[in-house]
Amino acid sequence: MTEPVLRMDSVRKTFGETVVLRDVDLDVAPHTVTALIGASGSGKSTLLRCANLLEEIDDGAIWLDGEEITDPRADADAVRRRIGIVFQAYNLFPHMTVLENVTLAPRRVHGASREEAEERARGLLERLGLAAKADEYPDRLSGGQQQRAAIVRALAVRPRLLLLDEITAALDPELVGEVLDVVRDLKGEGMTMVLATHEMSFAREVADQVCFLEGGVVLERGTPEDVFGDPRQERTRQFLRRIVEAGRL
Numbered sequence: 001m002t003e004p005v006l007r008m009d010s011v012r013k014t015f016g017e018t019v020v021l022r023d024v025d026l027d028v029a030p031h032t033v034t035a036l037i038g039a040s041g042s043g044k045s046t047l048l049r050c051a052n053l054l055e056e057i058d059d060g061a062i063w064l065d066g067e068e069i070t071d072p073r074a075d076a077d078a079v080r081r082r083i084g085i086v087f088q089a090y091n092l093f094p095h096m097t098v099l100e101n102v103t104l105a106p107r108r109v110h111g112a113s114r115e116e117a118e119e120r121a122r123g124l125l126e127r128l129g130l131a132a133k134a135d136e137y138p139d140r141l142s143g144g145q146q147q148r149a150a151i152v153r154a155l156a157v158r159p160r161l162l163l164l165d166e167i168t169a170a171l172d173p174e175l176v177g178e179v180l181d182v183v184r185d186l187k188g189e190g191m192t193m194v195l196a197t198h199e200m201s202f203a204r205e206v207a208d209q210v211c212f213l214e215g216g217v218v219l220e221r222g223t224p225e226d227v228f229g230d231p232r233q234e235r236t237r238q239f240l241r242r243i244v245e246a247g248r249l
Protein backbone atom coordinates (compact mmCIF):
# COMPACT_ATOMS: atom_id res chain seq x y z
CA MET A 1 0.00 0.00 0.00
CA THR A 2 1.22 3.51 -0.73
CA GLU A 3 2.18 5.53 2.28
CA PRO A 4 -0.53 7.97 3.31
CA VAL A 5 0.25 11.67 2.97
CA LEU A 6 -1.42 12.26 6.31
CA ARG A 7 -1.97 9.74 9.05
CA MET A 8 -3.59 10.37 12.41
CA ASP A 9 -3.42 7.69 15.04
CA SER A 10 -5.62 7.88 18.16
CA VAL A 11 -5.45 11.65 18.25
CA ARG A 12 -6.91 13.21 21.34
CA LYS A 13 -7.36 16.94 21.82
CA THR A 14 -8.84 18.69 24.80
CA PHE A 15 -9.54 22.31 25.59
CA GLY A 16 -9.58 22.45 29.36
CA GLU A 17 -12.18 19.93 30.47
CA THR A 18 -13.68 19.50 27.02
CA VAL A 19 -12.55 16.59 24.90
CA VAL A 20 -12.76 17.89 21.34
CA LEU A 21 -11.14 14.98 19.49
CA ARG A 22 -11.14 11.45 20.88
CA ASP A 23 -9.15 8.65 19.38
CA VAL A 24 -9.30 10.03 15.89
CA ASP A 25 -7.69 7.80 13.27
CA LEU A 26 -7.36 9.08 9.74
CA ASP A 27 -5.47 7.98 6.65
CA VAL A 28 -5.29 10.25 3.65
CA ALA A 29 -3.84 8.56 0.58
CA PRO A 30 -1.92 10.58 -2.01
CA HIS A 31 -4.04 12.38 -4.61
CA THR A 32 -7.27 11.78 -2.72
CA VAL A 33 -9.86 14.09 -1.22
CA THR A 34 -11.20 13.50 2.27
CA ALA A 35 -14.35 15.35 3.30
CA LEU A 36 -15.05 15.96 6.97
CA ILE A 37 -18.75 16.40 7.64
CA GLY A 38 -20.67 16.82 10.86
CA ALA A 39 -22.56 19.39 12.85
CA SER A 40 -21.02 22.62 14.00
CA GLY A 41 -18.84 21.91 17.04
CA SER A 42 -18.13 18.29 16.08
CA GLY A 43 -14.39 18.94 15.81
CA LYS A 44 -13.75 19.40 12.08
CA SER A 45 -11.75 22.62 12.38
CA THR A 46 -9.81 21.31 15.35
CA LEU A 47 -8.87 18.20 13.40
CA LEU A 48 -7.53 20.35 10.55
CA ARG A 49 -5.72 22.66 12.94
CA CYS A 50 -4.08 19.70 14.68
CA ALA A 51 -2.95 18.31 11.31
CA ASN A 52 -1.23 21.61 10.62
CA LEU A 53 0.23 21.80 14.14
CA LEU A 54 -1.72 24.96 14.86
CA GLU A 55 -2.99 23.05 17.90
CA GLU A 56 -0.95 20.76 20.08
CA ILE A 57 -2.51 17.34 20.57
CA ASP A 58 -2.83 15.69 23.98
CA ASP A 59 -2.34 12.12 22.89
CA GLY A 60 -1.78 10.04 19.79
CA ALA A 61 0.41 10.85 16.83
CA ILE A 62 0.28 12.47 13.40
CA TRP A 63 2.47 11.62 10.41
CA LEU A 64 3.07 13.58 7.24
CA ASP A 65 4.62 11.50 4.46
CA GLY A 66 5.76 8.94 7.01
CA GLU A 67 7.41 11.46 9.30
CA GLU A 68 5.97 11.83 12.76
CA ILE A 69 5.24 15.54 12.96
CA THR A 70 3.95 15.37 16.52
CA ASP A 71 7.33 14.16 17.68
CA PRO A 72 8.61 16.94 19.98
CA ARG A 73 11.80 17.02 17.92
CA ALA A 74 9.94 17.71 14.66
CA ASP A 75 10.36 21.17 13.16
CA ALA A 76 6.85 22.63 13.25
CA ASP A 77 7.67 25.49 10.89
CA ALA A 78 9.08 23.07 8.34
CA VAL A 79 5.94 20.95 8.63
CA ARG A 80 3.66 23.96 8.12
CA ARG A 81 5.60 24.85 4.98
CA ARG A 82 4.48 21.55 3.49
CA ILE A 83 0.81 22.04 4.30
CA GLY A 84 -1.46 24.71 2.88
CA ILE A 85 -4.52 25.76 4.84
CA VAL A 86 -7.42 27.96 3.80
CA PHE A 87 -10.02 29.16 6.27
CA GLN A 88 -13.62 30.22 6.04
CA ALA A 89 -12.75 33.92 6.18
CA TYR A 90 -10.15 34.62 3.58
CA ASN A 91 -7.59 36.25 5.90
CA LEU A 92 -5.81 38.11 3.13
CA PHE A 93 -3.71 40.99 4.40
CA PRO A 94 -5.76 44.08 3.55
CA HIS A 95 -2.75 46.39 3.19
CA MET A 96 -1.10 44.18 0.57
CA THR A 97 -2.07 43.63 -3.04
CA VAL A 98 -3.16 40.19 -4.13
CA LEU A 99 0.29 39.59 -5.64
CA GLU A 100 2.01 40.69 -2.43
CA ASN A 101 -0.26 38.43 -0.37
CA VAL A 102 0.53 35.48 -2.59
CA THR A 103 4.29 36.01 -2.77
CA LEU A 104 4.80 36.73 0.92
CA ALA A 105 5.33 33.18 2.18
CA PRO A 106 7.39 31.96 -0.79
CA ARG A 107 9.73 34.93 -0.34
CA ARG A 108 9.88 35.18 3.46
CA VAL A 109 9.56 31.55 4.46
CA HIS A 110 10.81 29.59 1.46
CA GLY A 111 13.55 31.99 0.41
CA ALA A 112 12.31 32.40 -3.16
CA SER A 113 13.51 35.45 -5.06
CA ARG A 114 10.92 38.11 -5.87
CA GLU A 115 11.14 37.18 -9.54
CA GLU A 116 10.66 33.49 -8.93
CA ALA A 117 7.81 34.05 -6.46
CA GLU A 118 6.01 36.50 -8.74
CA GLU A 119 6.31 34.26 -11.75
CA ARG A 120 4.72 31.35 -9.93
CA ALA A 121 2.12 33.63 -8.34
CA ARG A 122 1.09 35.10 -11.68
CA GLY A 123 0.83 31.63 -13.17
CA LEU A 124 -1.45 30.49 -10.37
CA LEU A 125 -3.53 33.67 -10.46
CA GLU A 126 -3.97 33.17 -14.19
CA ARG A 127 -5.08 29.58 -13.67
CA LEU A 128 -7.61 30.58 -11.04
CA GLY A 129 -8.96 33.39 -13.19
CA LEU A 130 -7.45 36.20 -11.15
CA ALA A 131 -4.70 37.47 -13.47
CA ALA A 132 -6.35 40.87 -13.73
CA LYS A 133 -6.56 41.21 -9.95
CA ALA A 134 -2.88 40.76 -9.14
CA ASP A 135 -2.29 44.40 -8.31
CA GLU A 136 -5.61 45.07 -6.59
CA TYR A 137 -6.09 45.25 -2.85
CA PRO A 138 -8.35 42.54 -1.37
CA ASP A 139 -11.23 44.91 -0.62
CA ARG A 140 -11.63 45.50 -4.35
CA LEU A 141 -12.36 41.80 -4.89
CA SER A 142 -15.62 39.91 -4.45
CA GLY A 143 -15.80 37.29 -1.71
CA GLY A 144 -15.36 34.50 -4.25
CA GLN A 145 -12.33 36.22 -5.75
CA GLN A 146 -10.83 36.78 -2.31
CA GLN A 147 -11.29 33.13 -1.44
CA ARG A 148 -9.70 32.08 -4.74
CA ALA A 149 -6.80 34.41 -3.95
CA ALA A 150 -6.48 32.75 -0.54
CA ILE A 151 -6.30 29.37 -2.30
CA VAL A 152 -3.62 30.74 -4.63
CA ARG A 153 -1.71 31.92 -1.59
CA ALA A 154 -1.88 28.45 -0.05
CA LEU A 155 -0.75 26.86 -3.33
CA ALA A 156 2.13 29.29 -3.82
CA VAL A 157 4.39 27.25 -1.57
CA ARG A 158 3.71 24.01 -3.49
CA PRO A 159 2.11 22.25 -0.51
CA ARG A 160 2.09 18.50 -0.20
CA LEU A 161 -1.33 18.65 1.39
CA LEU A 162 -4.09 21.23 1.29
CA LEU A 163 -6.50 21.68 4.21
CA LEU A 164 -9.69 23.58 3.45
CA ASP A 165 -11.91 24.63 6.33
CA GLU A 166 -15.42 25.47 5.14
CA ILE A 167 -14.01 27.71 2.47
CA THR A 168 -17.41 28.50 0.98
CA ALA A 169 -19.29 29.08 4.24
CA ALA A 170 -18.85 32.85 4.27
CA LEU A 171 -19.69 33.32 0.60
CA ASP A 172 -22.87 34.58 -1.00
CA PRO A 173 -24.59 31.57 -2.60
CA GLU A 174 -23.89 32.74 -6.13
CA LEU A 175 -20.14 32.81 -5.42
CA VAL A 176 -19.88 29.32 -3.99
CA GLY A 177 -19.68 27.63 -7.38
CA GLU A 178 -16.56 29.41 -8.58
CA VAL A 179 -14.66 28.37 -5.45
CA LEU A 180 -15.85 24.76 -5.65
CA ASP A 181 -14.74 24.73 -9.30
CA VAL A 182 -11.23 25.50 -8.11
CA VAL A 183 -11.31 22.55 -5.71
CA ARG A 184 -12.55 20.31 -8.52
CA ASP A 185 -9.66 21.44 -10.73
CA LEU A 186 -7.14 20.84 -7.96
CA LYS A 187 -8.48 17.35 -7.50
CA GLY A 188 -8.08 16.81 -11.23
CA GLU A 189 -4.45 17.78 -10.89
CA GLY A 190 -3.96 15.27 -8.12
CA MET A 191 -3.70 17.62 -5.13
CA THR A 192 -4.21 15.77 -1.84
CA MET A 193 -6.86 17.58 0.18
CA VAL A 194 -8.79 17.34 3.42
CA LEU A 195 -11.81 19.59 3.56
CA ALA A 196 -14.37 20.38 6.18
CA THR A 197 -17.58 21.25 4.45
CA HIS A 198 -21.31 21.79 4.76
CA GLU A 199 -21.69 21.42 1.01
CA MET A 200 -22.90 17.83 1.09
CA SER A 201 -23.58 17.41 -2.60
CA PHE A 202 -20.10 18.71 -3.30
CA ALA A 203 -18.57 16.35 -0.76
CA ARG A 204 -20.48 13.52 -2.36
CA GLU A 205 -19.17 14.45 -5.79
CA VAL A 206 -15.55 15.25 -5.03
CA ALA A 207 -14.54 13.14 -2.04
CA ASP A 208 -12.87 9.75 -2.15
CA GLN A 209 -13.41 9.34 1.57
CA VAL A 210 -16.06 10.91 3.79
CA CYS A 211 -15.71 11.08 7.57
CA PHE A 212 -18.71 11.93 9.72
CA LEU A 213 -17.70 13.49 13.01
CA GLU A 214 -19.80 13.82 16.09
CA GLY A 215 -18.56 14.98 19.46
CA GLY A 216 -14.95 14.62 18.35
CA VAL A 217 -15.37 11.03 17.21
CA VAL A 218 -15.24 9.80 13.63
CA LEU A 219 -18.53 7.94 13.90
CA GLU A 220 -18.63 6.74 10.35
CA ARG A 221 -16.32 6.77 7.36
CA GLY A 222 -16.35 5.37 3.88
CA THR A 223 -16.89 6.22 0.27
CA PRO A 224 -19.46 8.92 -0.47
CA GLU A 225 -21.74 6.17 -1.78
CA ASP A 226 -21.57 4.40 1.58
CA VAL A 227 -21.83 7.36 3.90
CA PHE A 228 -24.45 9.31 1.97
CA GLY A 229 -26.22 6.43 0.27
CA ASP A 230 -26.26 3.76 2.93
CA PRO A 231 -25.12 5.14 6.30
CA ARG A 232 -24.70 2.49 8.95
CA GLN A 233 -25.01 4.68 12.02
CA GLU A 234 -28.32 6.05 13.17
CA ARG A 235 -26.57 9.34 14.07
CA THR A 236 -25.29 9.72 10.54
CA ARG A 237 -28.78 9.10 9.20
CA GLN A 238 -30.21 11.75 11.54
CA PHE A 239 -27.57 14.25 10.49
CA LEU A 240 -28.18 13.64 6.80
CA ARG A 241 -31.94 13.84 7.31
CA ARG A 242 -31.54 17.28 8.87
CA ILE A 243 -29.36 18.33 5.96
CA VAL A 244 -31.94 17.11 3.47
CA GLU A 245 -34.68 18.93 5.37
CA ALA A 246 -32.64 22.11 5.21
CA GLY A 247 -32.48 21.60 1.45
CA ARG A 248 -28.72 21.15 1.38
CA LEU A 249 -28.46 17.70 -0.15
Ligand SMILES: Nc1ncnc2c1ncn2[C@@H]1O[C@H](COP(=O)(O)OP(=O)(O)O)[C@@H](O)[C@H]1O
Binds near residue numbers: 018020038041043
Ligand atom coordinates in the same frame (compact mmCIF):
# COMPACT_ATOMS: atom_id res chain seq x y z
N1 LIG B 1 -9.62 27.40 21.25
C1 LIG B 1 -10.64 26.74 21.81
N2 LIG B 1 -10.85 26.76 23.13
C2 LIG B 1 -11.85 26.07 23.71
N3 LIG B 1 -12.72 25.31 23.02
C3 LIG B 1 -12.58 25.25 21.69
C4 LIG B 1 -11.54 25.95 21.02
N4 LIG B 1 -11.65 25.68 19.69
C5 LIG B 1 -12.69 24.86 19.56
N5 LIG B 1 -13.27 24.60 20.76
C6 LIG B 1 -14.41 23.71 21.01
O1 LIG B 1 -14.13 22.49 20.38
C7 LIG B 1 -15.31 21.94 19.82
C8 LIG B 1 -15.09 21.63 18.35
O2 LIG B 1 -14.94 22.85 17.65
P1 LIG B 1 -14.55 22.91 16.14
O3 LIG B 1 -13.36 22.07 15.90
O4 LIG B 1 -14.45 24.34 15.79
O5 LIG B 1 -15.80 22.23 15.45
P2 LIG B 1 -16.38 22.39 13.98
O6 LIG B 1 -15.29 22.94 13.11
O7 LIG B 1 -16.81 21.01 13.59
O8 LIG B 1 -17.55 23.32 14.07
C9 LIG B 1 -16.41 22.92 20.10
O9 LIG B 1 -17.11 22.48 21.23
C10 LIG B 1 -15.69 24.20 20.36
O10 LIG B 1 -16.42 25.02 21.22
Ligand SMILES: [Mg+2]
Binds near residue numbers: 196
Ligand atom coordinates in the same frame (compact mmCIF):
# COMPACT_ATOMS: atom_id res chain seq x y z
MG1 LIG C 1 -15.26 24.61 11.95
